[in-house]
Amino acid sequence: MATIASSETDQATAKSGRSFRVPLRLVSYLQATPLFLILGFFFLLPIAMIGVVSFWDYDFAGLYPAFLTTNYTDTLGSWVTWKTYLNTLKFTVIVWGLTLFIGFWVAYFLAFHIRRTSTQMILFLVCTVPFMTSNIIRMISWIPVLGRNGLVNSTLIEMGLIPKPIEWLLYSDFAVVLAMVHLYTLFMVTPIFNTLMRIDRSLFEAARDAGASGWQVLWNVVIPLAKPGMAIGSIFVVTLVMADFSTVQVMSGGQSASIALMMKNQMSLLQYPAAAANAVVLLVVVLLMVAAILRIVDIRKEL
Numbered sequence: 623m624a625t626i627a628s629s630e631t632d633q634a635t636a637k638s639g640r641s642f643r644v645p646l647r648l649v650s651y652l653q654a655t656p657l658f659l660i661l662g663f664f665f666l667l668p669i670a671m672i673g674v675v676s677f678w679d680y681d682f683a684g685l686y687p688a689f690l691t692t693n694y695t696d697t698l699g700s701w702v703t704w705k706t707y708l709n710t711l712k713f714t715v716i717v718w719g720l721t722l723f724i725g726f727w728v729a730y731f732l733a734f735h736i737r738r739t740s741t742q743m744i745l746f747l748v749c750t751v752p753f754m755t756s757n758i759i760r761m762i763s764w765i766p767v768l769g770r771n772g773l774v775n776s777t778l779i780e781m782g783l784i785p786k787p788i789e790w791l792l793y794s795d796f797a798v799v800l801a802m803v804h805l806y807t808l809f810m811v812t813p814i815f816n817t818l819m820r821i822d823r824s825l826f827e828a829a830r831d832a833g834a835s836g837w838q839v840l841w842n843v844v845i846p847l848a849k850p851g852m853a854i855g856s857i858f859v860v861t862l863v864m865a866d867f868s869t870v871q872v873m874s875g876g877q878s879a880s881i882a883l884m885m886k887n888q889m890s891l892l893q894y895p896a897a898a899a900n901a902v903v904l905l906v907v908v909l910l911m912v913a914a915i916l917r918i919v920d921i922r923k924e925l
Contacts, residue, residue, distance in 0.1 A: 672902060675894060677691070709879055714864055750808065764801055809858040817850055849919045865882050885897040
């Protein structure tokens with residue numbers, strides 16, 4: 623009788639345990655809930671508020687909740703806006719090309735020409751030392767170098783290479799591009815270096831055994847395997863350049879414009895709905911550019 627009673631108790635306990643068992647699919651959703659709440663509050667909610675404000679009305683006195691498309695028609699129907707977008711895209715393409723070229727070769731040198739891991743890490747940390755200071759400080763540091771009486775012009779005049787200072791070194795598109803390349807190259811070096819370090823070195827030996835030259839190994843082995851890192855670095859650089867306004871404002875001397883600078887000026891004039899509409903359009907443009915990059919390169923190999 624005791625055995626029968628104990629078996630019935632075990633069966634009842636097993637049934638009760640099965641009845642309170644949480645499905646695995648529900649467990650996954652419960653585990654993802656904290657992350658969803660954090661992203662929803664700090665990421666999705668602000669974007670949703672920007673989208674709502676972009677339809678509001680405004681004047682010099684304040685903001686008025688409404689549902690108007692005037693801000694979008696004024697933004698998309700203005701030639702000044704289109705010209706500013708083209709100027710921003712010009713900066714983005716030039717800076718992206720230069721940072722990709724410089725970043726790839728710096729990462730290639732660190733990954734394949736430096737044999738000792740400790741030396742690689744030391745040199746990589748040296749590259750990150752300037753990033754321990756503010757972006758604005760590193761950007762402004764170019765002014766005494768590129769100025770009319772700066773280091774470059776003074777050196778060239780003393781060497782007799784130029785008769786007078788070069789005016790376009792500072793407060794020009796050249797200065798904007800130079801400062802952005804200086805600021806954002808590391809964002810291209812880091813993911814490419816991480817990708818190159820994961821490449822199996824036996825692939826190089828196999829390519830050389832097959833008769834490939836150094837450039838053929840680079841073109842057919844290294845670059846294809848480095849594409850995920852190049853794509854991640856491209857996403858970083860594109861998004862940072864598209865959203866940069868301080869570099870354009872300072873290094874161009876107010877002679878050039880960007881979308882982010884336009885939004886900053888609108889907010890300084892309390893034109894928040896117009897700035898919100900520009901922010902939504904800029905977000906769509908950046909997402910399309912990122913989608914194009916992801917369409918070309920599958921970064922899941924890197925993740």
